[in-house]
Amino acid sequence: MQPAQKKFLIRFVLALGAFYLLVSIQPVNDRIVVPFTELLVRASTSILAAIGERTQAVGTLIQAPAFAVDVKNGCNGIEAALLLVAAMLAFPATPAQRVKGIAAGLAAIQVVNLFRIVSLFWLGVHHRNVFELFHAAVWQTALILLAVGIFLAWSRSAGSGGRVEARS
Amino acid sequence: MKLALRVALGFLLGLALWWFLTPAYDRLLAGVAEGAVRLLERPRATRLYADERRLVIDRADFPSTSDRPSLPLDDLTFDVILFLSLAATTKGLFRDRAVRGLAFGMLALFVLHTAAVVVSVEAFYATRLGAWSEAHYGAVSRNVWATAVHFWRFVGCYAAPFLLWWLLIRPPESATGPVPRTPRPGARRRKGA
Numbered sequence: 001m002q003p004a005q006k007k008f009l010i011r012f013v014l015a016l017g018a019f020y021l022l023v024s025i026q027p028v029n030d031r032i033v034v035p036f037t038e039l040l041v042r043a044s045t046s047i048l049a050a051i052g053e054r055t056q057a058v059g060t061l062i063q064a065p066a067f068a069v070d071v072k073n074g075c076n077g078i079e080a081a082l083l084l085v086a087a088m089l090a091f092p093a094t095p096a097q098r099v100k101g102i103a104a105g106l107a108a109i110q111v112v113n114l115f116r117i118v119s120l121f122w123l124g125v126h127h128r129n130v131f132e133l134f135h136a137a138v139w140q141t142a143l144i145l146l147a148v149g150i151f152l153a154w155s156r157s158a159g160s161g162g163r164v165e166a167r168s
Numbered sequence: 169m170k171l172a173l174r175v176a177l178g179f180l181l182g183l184a185l186w187w188f189l190t191p192a193y194d195r196l197l198a199g200v201a202e203g204a205v206r207l208l209e210r211p212r213a214t215r216l217y218a219d220e221r222r223l224v225i226d227r228a229d230f231p232s233t234s235d236r237p238s239l240p241l242d243d244l245t246f247d248v249i250l251f252l253s254l255a256a257t258t259k260g261l262f263r264d265r266a267v268r269g270l271a272f273g274m275l276a277l278f279v280l281h282t283a284a285v286v287v288s289v290e291a292f293y294a295t296r297l298g299a300w301s302e303a304h305y306g307a308v309s310r311n312v313w314a315t316a317v318h319f320w321r322f323v324g325c326y327a328a329p330f331l332l333w334w335l336l337i338r339p340p341e342s343a344t345g346p347v348p349r350t351p352r353p354g355a356r357r358r359k360g361a
Contacts, residue, residue: 005335012331020323024315073322083326137183137246144250144326145175 004092011090019082023073034060037076040110044071044117051118053125062117067124069117074140077113080147081106087151093158101154105147112146171257178256182249194218194241197278201285208290216289225289237292243321244284248277251329258337269336273329276336280328284320291317 001009023033037060045057055064060071073079084105088098116139124131195218202216213228222238230236255261255270291313294305301310 001335009331009335012327016323016327020319024318079323079326082323083330086327087330132242133187136240136242137186137249140246140326141179141182141249141253144330145179145253148254148330149175 008090012086015086015089016082019086023078023082033073033076033078036078037071037073040076040114040117041071043114044121047114047118048121051122053122055121062121064121064125067121067128069121069124071117075117075120077109077116077143080109080113080143083144084109084147084151087148088154091151091155091158093155097154097158101150101158105150105154108150109143109147113143116143174256175253178253179249181256182252185252186246186249190221190242190245191218193245194221194223197241197245197281197285198223200282201289204282204286205289208286214289216285223285223288225292237296239288239292241285244288244325245281247325247329248274250326251277251333254329254333255337258333258339260339261337266337273332273336276332277329284317284325287313287316287320 022028038057041057041060041062045055045062048055048062053064055062057063062069062071069075085102088101088105093101120131120135120139123134198216198218201223202214205214205216206212211228215226215228217224217226218241219238221240221242223241224236224238226236251273255266255273258266260266261270294301294310294313305313
């Protein structure tokens with residue numbers, strides 16, 4: 001393993017571990033993660049209403065007469081966000097590049113995640129037989145692929161920052 | 169565009185392989201994980217078997233009339249789709265280094281899946297069996313097993329395939345950013361360069 005790879009690996013694992021611990025703390029979960037998830041649920045419910053679905057938001061639940069989902073960690077996009085931020089912090093770049101990359105990346109992930117929640121709920125209502133496949137495999141993989149894709153695109157543009165840091 | 173096509177192909181291939189091979193893979197995983205769980209317990213009472221994409225947990229000391237608990241296995245194994253999708257993005261995937269990386273990565277994922285099953289079963293024992301859990305697991309070990317399974321499901325199962333691809337398959341020079349182009353032998357230098 002090259003020294004740069006080793007450095008990236010160590011930084012990435014440390015950052016991911018630190019973020020995991022942070023979001024696992026009960027007050028952080030109660031005051032940030034859960035309210036954020038409830039916000040996502042309300043936004044999803046509005047979109048579902050706009051496409052003609054009769055739904056209502058109750059906390060982190062989206063309910064329809066014949067179907068309901070509880071949006072939890074793993075479905076709120078936080079896992080993809082943590083992965084992206086940890087990778088961007090581990091990769092050599094300037095602080096400005098990191099801030100821009102993280103802001104744009106998180107926004108893209110949450111927009112796509114909103115579509116994920118809406119589409120999964122729609123599948124649950126209209127095509128229940130494929131809901132679990134899309135929930136367990138397709139969308140989880142697609143969201144992480146998006147995070148990795150954003151990171152790779154960003155890491156190419158952040159190359160000059162990497163050389164600056166590598167020299168120092 | 170080519171990259172997007174490669175990702176899509178890798179994703180579809182990974183999805184198809186995962187979907188159709190999972191029943192056989194689950195049986196293998198249950199068998200290996202059972203041996204590992206039994207190493208951690210006295211008396212060796214656990215029996216694990218796969219049934220309809222779930223892991224059924226049986227114990228010699230469970231009442232014979234009670235239902236057997238089960239855990240979803242798809243949640244633990246779907247990361248192979250992510251790994252294969254990422255592998256498909258790599259140019260020269262069928263060259264020696266990448267092929268070795270792919271094989272080693274798949275082996276590493278199998279080891280991680282086995283560990284994830286063991287941790288999930290131990291977390292189930294430690295936290296979901298009421299008085300039995302409290303009698304057999306202390307407060308610290310209950311927290312350790314529960315945290316381990318939560319960590320794996322929350323971030324570990326996504327980070328592992330990414331890191332395996334990044335370290336084993338992706339060309340090593342990419343790890344520090346774009347590689348500066350080296351001038352071709354005999355190429356003229358521009359003035360001031």
